Amino acid sequence: MAKTDLFKAPDYYQIDDLLTDEQKLVRDAARAWVKKEVSPIIEEYYEKAEFPKQLIKGLGEIGAFGPYIPAKYGGAELDQISYGLIMQELERADSGLRSTASVQSSLVMYPIWKYGSEEQRIKYLPKLATGEFMGCFGLTEPDHGSNPGGMTTNIKDQGDHYLLNGAKMWISNAPFADVAVVWAKNEQGRIKGVLVDKGMDGFSAPEMHGKWSLRASSTGELIFDNVKIPKENILPGRDGLGAPLSCLDSARYGISWGAIGAAMDCYDSALRYSKERIQFDKPIAAFQLTQKKLAEMITEITKSQLLALRLGQLKNQDKATSAQISMAKRNNIEFALKIAREARQIHGAMGISNEYPMMRHMMNLESVVTYEGTHDIHLLITGMDVTGIAAFNG
Amino acid sequence: MKFLVCISKVPDTTSKIAFTDGDTKFDENGIQFIVNPYDEWYALVRALELKESLGGSVTIITVGGQADEPVMRKALAIGADEAVRIDAEAKDPGYIATQIASYAKDKDFDIVFCGKETIMYNNAQVPAAVAEYLDVPFISLATKLDLNGNTATIERDAQGGVEVVELQTPFVLSAAKGMAEQRIPNMKGIMAARTKPLNVVPAFDAAETTQVVSYETPSGKAECKYIDPENMDELVSLLHNQAKVI
Numbered sequence: 001m002a003k004t005d006l007f008k009a010p011d012y013y014q015i016d017d018l019l020t021d022e023q024k025l026v027r028d029a030a031r032a033w034v035k036k037e038v039s040p041i042i043e044e045y046y047e048k049a050e051f052p053k054q055l056i057k058g059l060g061e062i063g064a065f066g067p068y069i070p071a072k073y074g075g076a077e078l079d080q081i082s083y084g085l086i087m088q089e090l091e092r093a094d095s096g097l098r099s100t101a102s103v104q105s106s107l108v109m110y111p112i113w114k115y116g117s118e119e120q121r122i123k124y125l126p127k128l129a130t131g132e133f134m135g136c137f138g139l140t141e142p143d144h145g146s147n148p149g150g151m152t153t154n155i156k157d158q159g160d161h162y163l164l165n166g167a168k169m170w171i172s173n174a175p176f177a178d179v180a181v182v183w184a185k186n187e188q189g190r191i192k193g194v195l196v197d198k199g200m201d202g203f204s205a206p207e208m209h210g211k212w213s214l215r216a217s218s219t220g221e222l223i224f225d226n227v228k229i230p231k232e233n234i235l236p237g238r239d240g241l242g243a244p245l246s247c248l249d250s251a252r253y254g255i256s257w258g259a260i261g262a263a264m265d266c267y268d269s270a271l272r273y274s275k276e277r278i279q280f281d282k283p284i285a286a287f288q289l290t291q292k293k294l295a296e297m298i299t300e301i302t303k304s305q306l307l308a309l310r311l312g313q314l315k316n317q318d319k320a321t322s323a324q325i326s327m328a329k330r331n332n333i334e335f336a337l338k339i340a341r342e343a344r345q346i347h348g349a350m351g352i353s354n355e356y357p358m359m360r361h362m363m364n365l366e367s368v369v370t371y372e373g374t375h376d377i378h379l380l381i382t383g384m385d386v387t388g389i390a391a392f393n394g
Numbered sequence: 395m396k397f398l399v400c401i402s403k404v405p406d407t408t409s410k411i412a413f414t415d416g417d418t419k420f421d422e423n424g425i426q427f428i429v430n431p432y433d434e435w436y437a438l439v440r441a442l443e444l445k446e447s448l449g450g451s452v453t454i455i456t457v458g459g460q461a462d463e464p465v466m467r468k469a470l471a472i473g474a475d476e477a478v479r480i481d482a483e484a485k486d487p488g489y490i491a492t493q494i495a496s497y498a499k500d501k502d503f504d505i506v507f508c509g510k511e512t513i514m515y516n517n518a519q520v521p522a523a524v525a526e527y528l529d530v531p532f533i534s535l536a537t538k539l540d541l542n543g544n545t546a547t548i549e550r551d552a553q554g555g556v557e558v559v560e561l562q563t564p565f566v567l568s569a570a571k572g573m574a575e576q577r578i579p580n581m582k583g584i585m586a587a588r589t590k591p592l593n594v595v596p597a598f599d600a601a602e603t604t605q606v607v608s609y610e611t612p613s614g615k616a617e618c619k620y621i622d623p624e625n626m627d628e629l630v631s632l633l634h635n636q637a638k639v640i
């Protein structure tokens with residue numbers, strides 16, 4: 001079933017000219033790795049609903065885990081645009097693979113780097129960078145999704161340790177994670193970051209089944225039943241809802257690039273197919289309605305690229321606001337999803353088969369448009385930012 | 395062992411080709427360049443494998459301008475130890491070979507690796523000319539190379555079969571498909587490449603030996619004609635009268 005990956009990335013506005021040689025080298029290495037290692041197997045793992053664990057080492061090698069983390073902690077000290085480009089190439093293959101890398105980088109390594117103690121950094125970061133350790137991020141609960149501030153997972157001070165109780169749901173990488181960054185309230189109702197190691201008594205992470213989306217990514221629950229947490233496992237650097245939200249900012253930024261990857265893959269396939277498929281004695285690319293679809297797709301891809309690139313420049317200067325990140329995440333996924341649907345239509349019946357990637361991307365993007373803040377929540381963020389009025393409570 | 399690998403940049407294979415200066419020059423505008431695959435996948439990787447098993451160093455050399463440095467960095471990221479750029483316009487094969495040989499002359503390289511040709515001009519002349527100017531043996535189209543001390547055993551494609559040759563270092567070889575497998579640069583390599591030396595050497599005196607009069611792109615593919623299998627007479631007539639091949 002393995003087929004040749006003919007992907008050619010569109011660059012309509014010569015955006016490559018705005019990238020440094022190193023950014024291009026990093027991106028091209030990720031792209032070559034995806035073609036060689038991921039494209040031939042991804043459909044099979046998607047169908048099996050299994051995360052291809054054999055790719056973890058390679059993900060570490062191409063720098064997909066914490067590429068912007070300092071070298072002394074095992075990172076590659078790359079800039080934010082390089083990070084974005086790696087996410088783009090991974091999601092070009094599959095959003096599930098990119099999710100694993102986003103979680104590891106921005107939701108696990110980032111908080112340990114930013115808010116962890118030096119001992120925590122040294123203990124976890126180098127192993128997370130190579131993939132020897134995998135991590136997950138537990139914020140969402142069964143009863144608290146868009147409103148994580150209402151969480152009920154909690155820690156109680158027992159003098160020389162804490163007791164952790166509660167449950168998290170929809171947690172990417174949970175079933176195989178060596179460490180979970182869990183957000184829980186203390187007795188004062190303040191949200192704290194807790195590092196929960198695999199194997200701690202009272203801690204389990206059962207896999208969730210039956211997903212029609214992100215099937216090549218492993219999702220699970222985190223269940224804490226009187227888990228004894230050593231005091232040194234609390235992230236000392238920051239508390240409150242702002243701490244997990246800052247991690248989400250970093251992940252959402254990467255996702256805004258990732259969505260471009262999925263969109264490019266769908267467009268590339270549709271462009272090639274429309275030139276090869278003959279109906280009424282003509283390639284279907286010769287029909288105006290097909291051209292309209294293709295023209296709109298490449299326009300939206302180009303706009304998404306420019307949003308992500310500018311956001312990357314702002315991130316590099318430490319100037320990107322949460323609201324700016326929110327806009328790129330929402331916009332780029334909305335259009336990636338539209339492009340996946342239009343590209344699927346261009347393929348006719350072939351478009352629903354696993355010979356082509358659009359259905360998989362489309363189903364994946366239904367998770368991406370929901371996690372890390374739903375589309376509507378991001379609209380409310382922009383709405384609040386421009387009006388100064390929060391509308392989250394109705 | 396000291397290995398020298400000649401690296402050149404070529405347009406990505408999906409590039410649209412155009413010319414400037416009255417069709418005498420390749421138009422580089424909007425072109426994405428890659429490392430010539432024969433240089434990268436076969437010559438460089440085999441040199442690195444030998445270095446890794448026998449010790450020594452791998453130097454890469456490019457004749458070209460600053461615009462060639464990204465592909466050189468990639469070669470460093472894949473694992474070469476240092477890079478040399480001869481600051482000269484890559485004119486004709488004789489000129490390029492003179493530059494490389496002039497640089498390599500007194501450096502005691504055991505093997506000079508080249509790709510069998512560039513996928514851009516397909517001249518396949520530089521490797522042989524470098525060997526000639528260095529006055530060392532030359533093996534073309536090598537698909538396998540093993541070293542035992544100073545004795546190299548090389549397999550090369552020959553018409554309808556394989557030729558196995560043995561020779562002593564130093565020598566020049568041109569590598570063909572099969573010599574090694576592509577390596578994708580990893581993040582460690584990319585980070586290390588930031589600080590590896592890339593030395594720029596002034597051009598050596600050499601004359602251009604040829605001049606390009608003009609380039610043209612191939613005319614479009616002729617349309618494919620289908621002929622009914624029952625109708626052999628028509629096929630023969632077309633091959634004879636139209637295609638003029640029989």
Ligand SMILES: Cc1cc2nc3c(=O)[nH]c(=O)nc-3n(C[C@H](O)[C@H](O)[C@H](O)COP(=O)(O)OP(=O)(O)OC[C@H]3O[C@@H](n4cnc5c(N)ncnc54)[C@H](O)[C@@H]3O)c2cc1C
Nearest residue numbers: 137138139140145146170171172214367371372374376392
């Ligand atoms: C595959 C997958 C992987 C995930 N991985 C992780 C992970 O690793 N870690 C983690 O912590 N979480 C993860 N999540 C959870 C994800 O972040 C949540 O699903 C998301 O935040 C939405 O929460 P919810 O599903 O509870 O939806 P709800 O919050 O119940 O929302 C349901 C609907 O109501 C709308 N809505 C809610 N509030 C408002 C409002 N104020 N105004 C208007 N509309 C509103 C939403 O937009 C949505 O349409 C994952 C989810 C999926 C699907």
